Amino acid sequence: MLGLTIEQFTYLFRGTGWTVVLSLLGFAGGTLLGLPLALARRSASRTLRLLSSGFVQIVQGIPLPVIMFVVYFGMSIGGYNVPALVAAGAAMTLYASAYLGEIWKGCIQAVPKTQWEAGECLALSPLQRFVHVILPQAVRIAIPPTVGFMVQIVKNTSYSVVIGFFDLTYSAKVLNNSTYMPFTVFTIAAVLYFAICFPMSMIARRYERRLQRT
Amino acid sequence: MGYEFDFSFLSSYAPDMWRGVWLTLGMTFVSIVPGFVLGTAVALARLHGGPWLRGIATCYVEAIRNTPLIIQVFWLFFGLAVLQIYIGSFVAAVIALTINVGAYTAEIMRAGFQSIPKGQVEAAECLALGPVQTVLSVQLPQAVERVYPALVSQFVLMMLATSIMSQISAEELTGVAYMVQSFTFRGFEVYLVIAAIYLAMATLLRIVLMGVAQVSFPRRRRLRTPL
Numbered sequence: 436m437l438g439l440t441i442e443q444f445t446y447l448f449r450g451t452g453w454t455v456v457l458s459l460l461g462f463a464g465g466t467l468l469g470l471p472l473a474l475a476r477r478s479a480s481r482t483l484r485l486l487s488s489g490f491v492q493i494v495q496g497i498p499l500p501v502i503m504f505v506v507y508f509g510m511s512i513g514g515y516n517v518p519a520l521v522a523a524g525a526a527m528t529l530y531a532s533a534y535l536g537e538i539w540k541g542c543i544q545a546v547p548k549t550q551w552e553a554g555e556c557l558a559l560s561p562l563q564r565f566v567h568v569i570l571p572q573a574v575r576i577a578i579p580p581t582v583g584f585m586v587q588i589v590k591n592t593s594y595s596v597v598i599g600f601f602d603l604t605y606s607a608k609v610l611n612n613s614t615y616m617p618f619t620v621f622t623i624a625a626v627l628y629f630a631i632c633f634p635m636s637m638i639a640r641r642y643e644r645r646l647q648r649t
Numbered sequence: 650m651g652y653e654f655d656f657s658f659l660s661s662y663a664p665d666m667w668r669g670v671w672l673t674l675g676m677t678f679v680s681i682v683p684g685f686v687l688g689t690a691v692a693l694a695r696l697h698g699g700p701w702l703r704g705i706a707t708c709y710v711e712a713i714r715n716t717p718l719i720i721q722v723f724w725l726f727f728g729l730a731v732l733q734i735y736i737g738s739f740v741a742a743v744i745a746l747t748i749n750v751g752a753y754t755a756e757i758m759r760a761g762f763q764s765i766p767k768g769q770v771e772a773a774e775c776l777a778l779g780p781v782q783t784v785l786s787v788q789l790p791q792a793v794e795r796v797y798p799a800l801v802s803q804f805v806l807m808m809l810a811t812s813i814m815s816q817i818s819a820e821e822l823t824g825v826a827y828m829v830q831s832f833t834f835r836g837f838e839v840y841l842v843i844a845a846i847y848l849a850m851a852t853l854l855r856i857v858l859m860g861v862a863q864v865s866f867p868r869r870r871r872l873r874t875p876l
Contacts, residue, residue: 496851497844498812500823505844508836512652586715593717594813597823604719617727625716625724632715 437619443610447620450606451627453520457592457602458631460524462585465531472536477543487536494533500597502526507598523595531588538584542577543569579643586632586639593628603627658833659842662825669825670846676739676821677808677854680746684807685800687747688754693784695755696762706755713752719813721745726817738819742811750807757799761792794866801858805851812847822846 475487494502506529507522546569554564593604607624611617694706713721722745729736736744765788773783793800815824826843830836863870 493848496809496848498809498823498847500812500815501826501840501844501847504826504830504836504840508830508840512837590715590717593719596719596816597813604717604723607720608723611723611727615731617724617731621720621724621728625712625720628716628720629712633711636711636715 437623438616439614439619443614446610447603447606447623447627450601450603453601454589454592454603455631457520457523457527457595457600458585458589461527461531461588461592464524464528465535465588468528468532469535469539472532473539473543476536476540491533491537494529499526499530499591499594502530503595503598519595519598519600522598523592523600526595527588527592530591534584534587535581538580539573539577542573542580545576546572576646579639579646582635582642583639586635589631590628654838655835656838656842658829658835658839662829665825665829666822666846669820669822670850672739672819672821673808673811674850676742676746676811676814677804679743680750680807681804684747684750685754687751689758689789691751691755692758692762695759710752710755713749714756718745718749718810719816721749722813722817738814738817741817742814742819746807746811749810750803753803754800757796757803758792761796762788764795765791794869797862797866801855804858805854808854809847809851
């Protein structure tokens with residue numbers, strides 16, 4: 436089929452599986468770290484605000500492949516011989532948290548200030564105000580940009596190829612080296628990425644339109 | 650943790666790193682202008698083109714935005730090699746970056762064009778401006794002004810994305826880092842230094858592009874409206 440054997444297709448699909456695993460890992464880690472980051476960016480403490488915005492500025496100013504290398508070599512000098520998945524997952528976590536934190540900060544800010552004030556008038560504690568009043572509204576605003584960023588995460592897992600992580604890009608590269616059919620191999624790889632990313636792009640757009648209408 | 654940091658490689662590899670920095674910046678600046686022109690043309694095609702042109706422009710934007718840059722680069726570079734066309738890694742990188750950033754710019758510019766009030770176009774019509782004149786001297790300047798910060802972010806991201814061009818053996822900054830690392834076995838230190846250089850370049854690029862805005866949008870400066 437298309438000049439490739441079944442085994443070669445299976446090889447590409449295995450890479451695709453690892454791309455999905457790394458994407459999920461990056462998104463989970465990014466959420467875990469990004470949520471406190473978004474809160475820290477809006478915190479009353481100046482130090483917390485400075486630290487969190489410094490972190491975001493630094494991560495957003497360094498290319499993801501370089502972050503991958505720093506994490507990879509940084510972990511190995513700690514005496515841990517880590518598998519590429521761990522290093523790539525940690526790098527994706529750092530990268531995703533910086534962007535997700537920034538996106539969610541904006542979403543929390545987008546909830547009108549009067550909502551906080553109304554919560555205060557109802558004698559809700561700050562935590563209650565945040566959880567019951569602000570968060571439900573912020574989540575609605577956050578869905579389209581978050582799903583949109585998940586597309587970025589999936590695409591950017593391809594950079595893990597620099598530290599030799601076996602993902603879709605890596606498997607396509609190896610397959611191209613052995614078959615020497617770049618157009619076929621990389622078109623199939625592009626189609627596979629597209630098949631994962633395009634539905635998410637569509638969902639993001641649909642939610643965005645729905646949000647604009649209300 | 651008994652690890653001793655050793656940055657002594659810096660002095661002997663500084664010239665190589667400089668060359669890497671220049672190549673990275675070169676790729677970035679050479680790709681910005683054609684990328685912007687392509688993106689604007691595609692945005693206009695999606696807004697004003699016939700059904701065919703619109704369809705092609707939409708396919709282009711969606712195809713590029715939903716696949717990784719590195720696959721696009723491999724497709725172009727290794728594909729052309731099979732066709733016996735050898736263009737060198739710098740040219741391949743610039744072409745790939747232009748095509749890539751063009752798709753993102755198209756979406757940004759489309760939002761810019763759509764944000765212009767209808768009254769502006771009607772006013773241009775009243776002044777007997779043709780459609781081309783309306784786009785070039787009324788809509789385009791206003792659209793660029795509105796979306797400029799988004800464009801700057803996109804171009805900074807593109808500069809960071811050049812780091813992947815070491816995969817097609819371009820000797821840009823990340824490529825140099827890999828070489829230094831393989832000679833010195835000081836991977837962590839090398840990439841810490843490289844990360845700091847990228848951070849400085851990203852900050853600098855942002856400042857320069859914002860400076861360009863100060864010069865090229867005199868109306869904004871007079872009105873004192875921030876970008």
